Amino acid sequence: MVKNDVELLTRGTEEILPKDEFLEKLKKSEETQLPLTIKAGFDPTAPDIHLGHTVLLRKMRHFQQMGHRVVFLIGDFTGMIGDPTGKSETRKKLTREEVLLNAETYKKQVFKILDPEKTVVEFNSKWCQKMDFAGVLELTSHYNVARMLERDDFSKRYKSGKSISIIEFMYPLVQGYDSVALKADVEMGGTDQKFNLLVGRDLQKEYGLKPQSIITLPLLVGLDGEQKMSKSLGNYVGINESPKDIFGKIMSISDELMFTYYELVTDVPRAEIAAMRSAMQDGSQHPKAIKARLAKDICAQFYDVETAQRAEAEFNTIFAKKELPDEIEEFTLDASELTEGKIWIVKLLVATKLAASNGEARRLIAGGGVYIDQERLGDADLELNAPFAVLIKVGKRRFMRINAEAKN
């Protein structure tokens, strides 16, 4: 059954072109109960899905939830060709077996987001391999040079005298022809794909089809908060990473970036996101807590809620440990220092020379500068019962592990 939630579908998108036409298609699909065909293309050479890819995958998921036909298109055809010039190391020629293997790896990952029951996985080699020279010539007759050269990167390279191989003109045509073959109603992709998506729209018109609407999605900024998330830059969260790593990586992002992530990679309603932002700004909620919610949300998407909670607990322990310096002084308390098997914390600080006198020890505690096992000590009257092993921190930098045996 087709039932559209326009708010959810349009949330977090960069551009919808042409928007009216897209809304009209949604309306009609509900009236006729005929699902739309939603196309999104994926590169067969990089089956390591990361959080950046999920911006698109989640949008595909939204369409699935609303009853549409979502095509997960693997562009294996050009992958099997590789870079015929042999100049690019990153475009190595893939065998059919490698493509299929990559596809399986893909599926394992994307089905963490997409509904396997509702996902049509296609390979563009299906129609491209059948196409002969005459077919290719026909394809090339449907697009012109000047328009191709308008593509940002081509235009820049042409103007600066950098070489553009004619094969590079062919790739957008291949991708566009996929839309013809699939009769796509909507194609989605990153903002960097806008030109190629429009080629698909143009080619559909040339081949006498109803042209697809296009939706571009913003490129997710990586953990560094600066560059687009990518494997090669190392600023990514892999969909197959351990819950612990996912949680930890999300906890490492900036406060500002966290709200972008909320918008693009969670379904947390926009109103709630706005509320959290206010709460952070007026100090009523600590950013770390808001970030932990985000980390748990993402972790739960790739695993489940319980796993996410365990990841948080584990993170907190690790986080605590991470605060410690590599080398920590150890001190074994002499049993003679104990009184009835106990020792007063002020006395302990003096005995270990962490404070010069009882007075200094009291002042340090009162100033909030003493931590026991990473918890700030508020009570200057505390007594420790032997046997004990504690980590004591005084001020920002001074650490000591102190242990005491029980008095025999």
Place this chain on the structure above:
Amino acid sequence: MVKNDVELLTRGTEEILPKDEFLEKLKKSEETQLPLTIKAGFDPTAPDIHLGHTVLLRKMRHFQQMGHRVVFLIGDFTGMIGDPTGKSETRKKLTREEVLLNAETYKKQVFKILDPEKTVVEFNSKWCQKMDFAGVLELTSHYNVARMLERDDFSKRYKSGKSISIIEFMYPLVQGYDSVALKADVEMGGTDQKFNLLVGRDLQKEYGLKPQSIITLPLLVGLDGEQKMSKSLGNYVGINESPKDIFGKIMSISDELMFTYYELVTDVPRAEIAAMRSAMQDGSQHPKAIKARLAKDICAQFYDVETAQRAEAEFNTIFAKKELPDEIEEFTLDASELTEGKIWIVKLLVATKLAASNGEARRLIAGGGVYIDQERLGDADLELNAPFAVLIKVGKRRFMRINAEAKN
């Protein structure tokens, strides 16, 4: 057996690139006695060969005479595709049958110039039809956009904002790939083909072959002396035209153009051509006679020497007729003027009042001013036997038809 006449091979060419490399190939072919493969491509849609095409065909013939392997390549592949956009009326899609029919028509014509025994006729559909999308992509990877846009017509259109379809980038690649498939050592074409011939050279390098040398031949100026010879302009001599038409058309060209034709479409040695030019300039030879030799030479190329001579004779009659004014005075000689059934020419001129006296008649004849049936009269003693009907011309303009019946 390979035996090169470098003088004849290079005569009348526009450019040979690179010349040293070409000469080296010739030298090697003699040393090794391995013939070179010479390629020339022809359009399958226009099988009406005219004199302009023979500039190239004759050069191919020269290579044949010297023992090389000449490939007459019919570009049927693109012909069978036509113009996929349907925008060009001149690029109608040809069927396989039409292509074969055109090829037969071609052969009938070109074998008037080429040696059928030594001509390899090839169709580029042979390799193009086998090429799949992957092969085409490889092909496009071997050439770059900027270089393609340097082609004169592309560059002009791109700069002036006129549309260039990407398929137009494909055609030079197809033609260039033909050189790869044929392993051509030399490709020849008109000067307008220079860019495409160089693409072939470049592609051969890309495919790891020894690059072809290219020879461009000038475009033959048409009968009008201004524009390139072409069927559509009507300024052409068709290879299949009647000897009479060929002869007549050549006789119609300007004196200057005739020397260009001598250079490009005959084997008359250059020294002889130069001598004729001098003779014409110092008045010792009439241009008409030099032109008649050219016309006979060309006619004999397409037919044979005897046919050419008959064409000349026929032309002279027609030409003579053409010299006559529309209205010619008629004179019937009274039988009483005859003596023993004959009349002396001097008496006839006086009787017809073409001369005022016997003395004037003799002077006219002696001055070469009297023609009988368009032949100059040298003999003042001539007697005409009745019955006769002659055309007499006196001076430049005076004509008279005179008839006499036999005396009863």
